[in-house]
Amino acid sequence: MSVGGNxxxxxxxxGGGTAGWxxxxxxxxxxxxxxxxxxxxxxxxxxxxxxxxxxxxxIRFFNAAMGIDEAELMARxxxxxxxxxxxxxxxxxxxxxxxxxxxxxxxxxxxxxxHLWTQQRLAGNHKRLCxxxxxxxxxxxxxxxxxxxDPAALLSTFGYAFQFDASLYAAYLxxxxxxxxxxxxxxxxxxxxxxxxxxxxxSVVLENGTVIDGDxxxxxxxxxxxxxxxxxxxxxxxxxxxxxxxRAFAVQCEPSDPIGPYTRATARKxxxxxxxxxxxxxxxxxxxxxxxxxxDEARSILLDNLEGAPITEPRQLFFKTGRRNKLxxxxxxxxxxxxxxxxxxxxxxxxxxxQGITALVEMFPTxxxxxxxxxxxxxxxxxxxxxxxxxxxxxxVANQREGEKFWDDMRAMEWPASLKEKVTAFVQSxxxxxxxxxxxxxxxxxxxxxxxxxxxxGYDPRLDRFDANQIAREVENLRSRIAGTVDxxxxxxxxxxxxxxxx
Ligand code: FAD
Numbered sequence: 001m002s003v004g005g006n007x008x009x010x011x012x013x014x015g016g017g018t019a020g021w022x023x024x025x026x027x028x029x030x031x032x033x034x035x036x037x038x039x040x041x042x043x044x045x046x047x048x049x050x051x052x053x054x055x056x057x058x059i060r061f062f063n064a065a066m067g068i069d070e071a072e073l074m075a076r077x078x079x080x081x082x083x084x085x086x087x088x089x090x091x092x093x094x095x096x097x098x099x100x101x102x103x104x105x106x107x108x109x110x111x112x113x114x115h116l117w118t119q120q121r122l123a124g125n126h127k128r129l130c131x132x133x134x135x136x137x138x139x140x141x142x143x144x145x146x147x148x149x150d151p152a153a154l155l156s157t158f159g160y161a162f163q164f165d166a167s168l169y170a171a172y173l174x175x176x177x178x179x180x181x182x183x184x185x186x187x188x189x190x191x192x193x194x195x196x197x198x199x200x201x202x203s204v205v206l207e208n209g210t211v212i213d214g215d216x217x218x219x220x221x222x223x224x225x226x227x228x229x230x231x232x233x234x235x236x237x238x239x240x241x242x243x244x245x246x247r248a249f250a251v252q253c254e255p256s257d258p259i260g261p262y263t264r265a266t267a268r269k270x271x272x273x274x275x276x277x278x279x280x281x282x283x284x285x286x287x288x289x290x291x292x293x294x295x296d297e298a299r300s301i302l303l304d305n306l307e308g309a310p311i312t313e314p315r316q317l318f319f320k321t322g323r324r325n326k327l328x329x330x331x332x333x334x335x336x337x338x339x340x341x342x343x344x345x346x347x348x349x350x351x352x353x354x355q356g357i358t359a360l361v362e363m364f365p366t367x368x369x370x371x372x373x374x375x376x377x378x379x380x381x382x383x384x385x386x387x388x389x390x391x392x393x394x395x396x397v398a399n400q401r402e403g404e405k406f407w408d409d410m411r412a413m414e415w416p417a418s419l420k421e422k423v424t425a426f427v428q429s430x431x432x433x434x435x436x437x438x439x440x441x442x443x444x445x446x447x448x449x450x451x452x453x454x455x456x457x458g459y460d461p462r463l464d465r466f467d468a469n470q471i472a473r474e475v476e477n478l479r480s481r482i483a484g485t486v487d488x489x490x491x492x493x494x495x496x497x498x499x500x501x502x503x
Pocket of ligand 1: 014015016017018019020041042043044046047048049050051052053054055166187188189190220221222223224226248250285317319335336337338344347348349350351
């Protein structure tokens with residue numbers, strides 16, 4: 001919490017998509033009705049981006065902090081559980097793996113499990129790593145239950161997220177926030193007025209002439225970046241050379257079995273296709289690079305690969321991967337698509353919104369601390385964006401789809417130096433970047449490395465102090481405990497129906 005100067009007591013949120021309403025919910029929760037005045041402006045005429053259905057487990061902490069009842073939220077957003085993402089065809093065509101929300105195995109005397117697995121693999125035991133991951137085995141078997149709060153229990157070794165209708169989520173948060181005193185204004189902003197002395201934004205002006213003043217403006221206006229870019233010209237760091245996909249078609253289709261507890265990302269000729277099963281429909285989309293295929297072909301690939309009849313018209317979206325040079329500039333903080341975009345391969349956009357909000361709430365400024373807070377905020381958020389970028393790039397550069405132009409070019413690209421170091425350390429000795437916070441912790445990196453056939457050639461030498469046969473028995477015992485546990489769990493949708501009221 002910042003100290004010194006006058007407390008900011010007039011906050012204006014520009015935009016009422018997922019980013020705008022998540023921000024409104026968090027700030028109104030922090031300040032209650034007696035704190036800062038919070039106004040949110042949204043334009044029905046402009047609308048929202050209207051896609052974004054898969055989340056990361058961190059969202060549960062956001063919801064819990066807001067006092068949201070999870071079962072009620074699931075019922076209101078038609079949500080299903082998500083244990084991870086299946087990547088189909090990202091290694092060799094025909095292969096697939098699941099990146100789970102959870103651990104692989106159990107450490108042995110402080111040595112991470114994947115070293116045990118590597119030792120066994122180098123000795124000729126070729127069991128898949130995923131057989132030691134409870135969430136992968138649950139997802140593959142289409143089973144679900146809640147994690148056990150007892151950290152010693154096998155059923156405590158996974159986390160979960162949701163696959164939900166993000167528009168219904170925003171609507172839910174809108175109701176919640178307005179109940180907590182947030183003032184909603186419907187209207188289209190035409191321009192902003194800047195302070196002649198310090199360049200900060202004093203007010204925004206609506207098409208009908210209404211002027212809305214503020215001390216702090218949160219730009220949640222989507223890709224257009226109404227304040228952060230169109231007014232302040234903050235600049236954009238373009239990452240198209242690392243992540244060249246720049247367009248998508250999105251379409252919803254009728255539900256089809258299985259409505260499993262996982263999202264699927266299937267590699268296609270020049271991009272990839274998502275499948276996100278909700279209770280009442282399946283969300284689908286095709287993310288592609290327009291340098292390699294035409295829009296018509298991209299649309300056909302999507303429609304030809306649906307598993308149910310379409311119930312909406314395919315909608316085209318355009319984007320450029322990257323982030324603003326500063327996410328906090330002057331008295332404007334950009335959250336959501338206004339701040340940057342990384343393709344939805346690992347469902348990170350809503351997570352980045354949450355990160356931005358959490359950091360903002362933690363360092364909520366006074367008028368005197370604004371510049372110092374901005375500097376710290378920008379450093380934190382840039383690091384988070386950069387790490388996620390590296391993680392996404394890994395999926396592309398580690399493909400083995402030889403003979404397909406797009407994928408051949410992805411393998412040949414100049415890797416970010418930070419990613420190169422991570423891969424080298426893993427291949428040589430099984431070392432994985434150890435971040436304490438952030439979207440992706442070591443098990444996530446492990447899932448993608450191994451899933452895409454980047455295999456360690458060495459393991460922690462401390463393991464050689466133990467009896468290898470004993471370790472082999474331990475590893476096999478765990479594998480059969482996981483298999484036995486999964487067999488006894490409910491089918492995912494049976495669990496969802498029992499868990500959500502009204503289903
Ligand atoms: P928007 O939804 O675009 O909202 C912008 C708001 O600003 C609207 O209310 C609009 O009316 C308002 N506005 C704009 N201009 C004005 C103006 N002049 N006056 C008044 N109001 C204005 N995220 C995930 O986490 N998981 C996913 O699976 C996922 N999939 C995605 C797939 C694709 C193809 C894309 C493009 C994105 C995906 N996302 C995903 C991202 C996700 O959709 C967004 O992060 C999320 O919806 C937040 O959007 P937003 O609120 O920043 O912007």
